[in-house]
Amino acid sequence: RLAMWLKLLIVCALLWRDRSSAGPPLRHASWLQDAEDAMDVQKPPCENFHEHACGNWHAQYGLRALGAHDTRSSLRALNKQLFVRHFEASGGREGQLHAFYDSCMNDRQSLHVYMEALQRVLPDWPLLNNATHFSWSRGNAAVRRFGAHGLWRLLVQQNWQAGEQQIFYLLPPSFELLGRSDMNEFLYQRYLKYLLLELGLRVRRAAQLAQQLSAFEQQLQRLLPGEQDSAEALVLHAPQTLQQLDAQLPQLQLLDYFRLLLGDAFTPQLLLVADTGYLQRLPALLSATDELIVSSWLLLQLPAHFELHLHEDTSLAAQREQCLQQLNRLMPQQLSQLLLRLLHGSDAAAAAFYTEAQRELQRVFDALQLQFERLMNATYIFELDGATHALALQKLRAMQLLLPQPEAPAPATEQQLQTTLGYDAKLLQLSQAQSLQQFRLALGCLQLPCEASAAASSWTGSTLGALDVNVYYRLKLNAVELPLGLLRAPLLQETAAGSNYHRLARLYGGLGYMMAHEMLHGFDYAGINYDAAGRMAAGQWPARTIIRFGARSGCYLSYRYSNATVMINENMADSEGLRLAFNAYREQLGESQLNSTALGSFFVAFAHNWCGHAAAVALSGGQQQHPGHWERVNNVLGNFPEFAEAFDCRAGSLMNPPDKCRMW
Ligand SMILES: *[C@@H]1O[C@H](CO)[C@@H](O)[C@H](O)[C@H]1NC(C)=O
Ligand SMILES: *[C@@H]1O[C@H](CO)[C@@H](O)[C@H](O)[C@H]1NC(C)=O
Ligand SMILES: *[C@@H]1O[C@H](CO)[C@@H](O)[C@H](O)[C@H]1NC(C)=O
Ligand SMILES: *[C@@H]1O[C@H](CO)[C@@H](O)[C@H](O)[C@H]1NC(C)=O
Secondary structure (H helix, E strand, C coil): CCCHHHHHHHHHHHHHHHHCCCCCCCCHHHHHHHHHHHHHCCCCCCCHHHHHHHHHCCCCCCCCHHHEHHHHHHHHHHHHHHHHHHHHHHCCCCHHEEEEEEHHHHHCCCHHHHHHHHHHHHHCCHHHHHCCCCCHHHHHHHHHHHCCCCEEEEEEEECCCCCCEEEEEEEECCCCCCCCCCCHHHHHHHHHHHHHHHHCCCCHHHHHHHHHHHHHHHHHCCCCCCCHHHHHHHCCCCCCHHHHHHHHHHHHHHHHHHHHHHHHHCCCCCCCEHHHHHHHHHHHHHHHHHHHHHHHHHHHHHHHHHCCCCCCCHHHHHHHHHHHHHHHHHHHHHCCCHHHHHHCCHHHHHHHHHHHHHHHHHHHHHHHHHHHHHHHHCCCCCCCCCHHHEEEHHHHHEEEEEECCCCCHHHHHHHHCCCCCCCHHHHHHHHHHHHHHHHHHHEEECCCCCCHHHHHCCCCCHHHHHCCCCCCCCCCCCCECHHHHHHCCCCCCCCCCCCCHHHHHHHHHHHHHHHHHHHHHCCCHHHHHHCCCCCCCCCCCCCCHHHHHHHHHHHCCCCCCCCCCHHHHHHHHHHHHHHHHHHHHHHHHEEEEECCHHHHHHHHHHHHHHHHHCCCCCCCCCCCCCCCCHHHHHHHCCCCCCHHHHHCCCCCCCCCCCCCCCCC
16 A cells, blocks of 8 residues: 555656646757657567657657647647746746737636627627618628638638739638537537527527528538538639629629728739639528528627637636637747747747758758759659659759748737737737738739739748648648747757767658658659649640659559558658658768668657657548558658668568568
8 A cells, every 4th residue: 555655656746747847848968868768679670660669659748638649749739838838937928928828718708899899890780789781791701800701711822823922712611610410510509509698689589590590501501512622623723803703703792892801902903713613602592591690690600710618618728728729820920939939048049049940951951852853863764754854853953941930920910919908809809910911911912923022921821830740842832841840859959969870860860851751742643743833734744754653653552551542642752751861861971970870760760750649530531641650650661671771670571571662
């Protein structure tokens, strides 16, 4: 019994230490130690390298509550932990961020703030004041001003034909809350009913109206063609001007809609890509529906968008999560700056670190490009086709590395957040500012070539904040994009940290591999249809070259790969990308230092990208699938003869299969 109590006490003490230890986690001395701790050296490397490298890896207590389940989500969780400690310690100095986080955690939300905001834009809402006239077009715009979506989603995104240009996309609603199941619908209807009760409706009336609203939304949903993700198909529509679209769909009163959104900046020349199928079917439904239903539905889209009270009984952890996500979405630049400061101690130290990091990452990127160029010059794929070879080299050389630029907060979000406001009002203010900023971006560059500098740097959007840890290849920009959330220890070290080969192995096997993986997406089955400028160029590669490409990539369809046809692009990018990183690492290290320890260290660093298990998320149809971590690591390394050599794996062992894949 005593032993048991003692153990419990020790556990408590450990947990306590884990909670109270402040300051940046994973300092240099410890990142190597952490890497070693993750390993299970009892497990023979040739039998299952993922287990060998990651067998003892687990997310620290406290990080799990912040969503850590594998190496990458742990980095995100570490960033969150830094923020939570900072915001929840007394006397933080981060004015706006702090005020917003505080009110998000503590304020009681109120529906009336949202209703009043809408009424200031458009006074007449039948449900609120018995108005007899309601313009759904204006109501639809009123909701969008605050960042919520109404009868359609209005997004600002890159023009698929000209990546540097931002244009408007008019898409059907996402129906996120309504969903497609009876259970979802039931919960959503109940949610609407609560909102209506809060507006002062009697119970029976609220229940009846909620039911009508959800029925209306289902009718909207039925205007979509089948289950297919129309956003995917839409990407291929050519942009047109608002004027053209308005002539095509006069009943939608689009000029009026945009005038209300854009005010003085309004012009009928702005560019749009629209899902015209959905929009054409919309007016008939609207004219057949009671005005009270349409207006009330639009009205409630605003609080629903901000998830008002949706998480009423959430745990503290979930609430923190929600508040941090809001910060990441609405004040990405400020949050990124704060992350750098918290990681490095001061703005000056952060700037010094980040400048050096940018240089170093660009060097690695250049080295990967060079390695790829060498492989392209030697490959069988282009052997008889100098023209395609030249196009591929051109694309590779034009490929850019995009790094977040946290030091340039956007003017619109910089404006003073009124600290006296409650949470709801702050939320609306920030979201409205963000919408305005996006609209300006789309208006800033109507003509190509685009000169507005704001548009040129538009890729520093909300996907690159401090809580983002996914790396992307931007097909239409021909660029690899790294998020700020990853640019930290243990992936990126201060230059002096660690002995040389450890540090290089970590750099090339970590961020180097990730960049190379994305680089390969420029030349996978999707990538080869786009040219150096990111323009659609299907048919640019002649058939015989595609056949050769297919012959080499066919190996990735073998029995070793599960769901191979779905995941072939990922599997190619993994193995071929690691090849680039490996070659660059070897060259960087130099022949004199190459021995099995240094090589092994690279392979361990690679495996450590994928410790833990993949999140059990339901993947929707359009999304790119990735194989599980275990399969990923072992299959990739099984393709490297150098791996088998470094660990002395006998032929035919799991990690040294006979049929090794190599395309380039
Ligand atoms: C709307 O009209 C009803 C009666 O038709 C009345 O009871 C209610 O107070 C009115 N609401 C407002 C906000 O004027
Ligand atoms: C690849 O080949 C091109 C000519 O086809 C040449 O200009 C280039 O220098 C070569 N690159 C490398 C890295 O050898
Ligand atoms: C293969 O893909 C299907 C759906 O596309 C999924 O349900 C299944 O779990 C996948 N299998 C593996 C082994 O990943
Ligand atoms: C391998 O080379 C590294 C330097 O790259 C050196 O530190 C290490 O001791 C060497 N290991 C062996 C077993 O020779």
